[in-house]
Amino acid sequence: MSTPVFPGGASVSHLRVYDWPADDAPLGSGTPHLHTTSTEAYVTLAGRGRVETLGPEGFAVHELVPGRIVWFTPGVIHRAVNDGDLEVLVVMSNAGLPEAGDAVMTFPADVLDSPERYAEAARLPSPADVGDAEAARAARARRDLALEGYAVLRAAVGRHGPGALEPLHDAAARLVAPRVAGWRRTWEASAAAATEQTAAALAALARGSAATLADGRVASIDAAPGTRRYGMCGRLQTWPLTP
Template sequence: MGAGRPGFPGGTAVSHLTVYDWPGDDGLAGGSPHLHTASGEGYVVVGGSGRLETLSADGVGSHPLTAGTVLWFTPGTVHRLVNDGGLQIVVVMQNAGLPEAGDAVFTFPDEVLADPARYAAAAALPSGPESGEDAVAASARARRDLALAGFADLRRRVEVEGPGALSSLYERAGVLVAAKVPGWQSTWQQSVRAGVDETGRVLTALAGGDASHLHAASVHVGERREQPYRYGMCGRLRTWDVAALVG
């Protein structure tokens, strides 16, 4: 992997998430429904309770979350976190760098998903020194509520039509992210793919009795990216800088 710092094991990213406690129109507190187009996601619940509502090839699902729960799902799973009280999660994301670069797509109503400019405006949060805490929070909540509106309609359709009702969302998502994919490919090649290739070289060497790579053993500490917690899709979060630094 070169002379740089190796990434977190498996080319993953790690964050600490405090799930929003804002109630939606249905009276349930929680985050913004969305899906990931290329990355799986894993949860280790460290506090509180709630559930994960999902739409996938399995139809409509609801999965309890309590301290100690370990749960993960694949790309394309529409998911909504519901916070029943104090829900905190350590999130492990596949393909570090891709989710941060737009791998996720909100479940906004179809007329928003169909217009890339309108989608981008709805997904953005205020930034810059003139954007106060209250303005960012209000925008994050409005974004969440718009995604909930689309999710509610999509859920009703999946209940009636089955998982095939997700096809339009998937098509819209593919169009929205297409232009970003070349950048994702470069990030993936330098992190996840580089780690897999290095493991292949190590196994080949070990099979031949060569353990010389062990002389390069090292320890690395990830720095906090955000101070304080920022507004994310599902709640307030902090991430760590754990990506590979290629030398």
Template sequence: MSTEPQPGFPGGTAVSRLQVYDWPAEDGRRGGSPHVHLASTEAYLVVEGEGELHTLTAQGLQITALRPGTVAWFAPGTIHRAVSTSGALRAAVVMQNCGLAEAGDAVLTFPEEILQDPSAYAAAAAPPAGAGAARHRRDLAVRGFRRLVHQVAAGDTEALSDFYRRAVALCADRLEEWQSTWRHGPKAAALQTGDHLADLRDGRIGHLLEAAVQVRQAPPDAERHYGMCGLLDSYDLSSTP
């Protein structure tokens, strides 16, 4: 019987299946809710459909084509919006620091008056109970995103910095929780690899004898939830004894 807890998903990452929203926004584009991650890198592996990844950074707006086989990833601070242009755009999503996104690592690009009011932000960003609420949340985020894009394009160098500061302020009371999640997840996974390498150098094979396979299945379609970019199938990738 195994005595060592089996590792979680590789590298302490998270994985989910995404179907990007097909609802048209006020600019006519069909897609998800623009948002930013404050501490985690995110990656898309496109498996079906075609679309675009709209990203906003200090370098301005960038549009990246998405098609089956494309792998695109972006660092913390990249405001991003997934847009579907042909067929149902589906991707496997890999998220650095499993648990941080679920703990509020993301901030939506709502209009300024909402970002300045923590209570208003919490109400607008709450997990939607249905398609109507999810679409309303997406539309608010698109409105704020378009304003930010316009400001950056017009040379307003402080607009992006102001958004980041407001985003950090909204999450300030969760930073200790994030530290704990990182320490017991991704950091622990990296340290375990260091222990295994040390064992190999010393000729110890204990962890090889403890090897096991873990399997997770996607939840039923009825249990898919309304994420920021689209409908999500999320997996519980925590380690098991």
């Protein structure tokens, strides 16, 4: 029998937010970005921090303290800021899509307008190939480039309102369009499959049938082996939940 879909077709990862300082974040900051398809949630586990968001409601700051969950839907730019040992459990809809390029970083406009330049700016070397120090340097440079574009966007939204985000949204759509066919297969095997299972169970139970209960299964999985990888907002421990 196949492995059951993780609840809701979601994915999870454990994030230690970068402690690399930024001009307005002396204890560390992640890379501002948005997701084009997936909703993301931060379940705060330890430390303190905040997540800045920039979207249809303008700019906002959401405090992150243990026990608090903050989530944001596609199109909302978000940036994790570390105010001291911040760790969060990240829950993402559409398992696998964030790792398949669903996220678009807030690089300057000239980079976003070129798929080749964007791909080069977004690419990170493997620590196994170049060593951890060089991988960290590349991840930090990528973060800093995204912060440069983010500052321009934030100022533009302050002056002109959320409509100033339209060029970024248009660029994001162009950048991810070639990947969408592959994303659909991942979505069908994860989130859509979970919805179909619920629909089948509800239909059976409405008839007074317990047939779907006989299909119950149990699964377990270990975290991906090796050192934490460099994500957009920090060092990530992941679980291979993609169907």
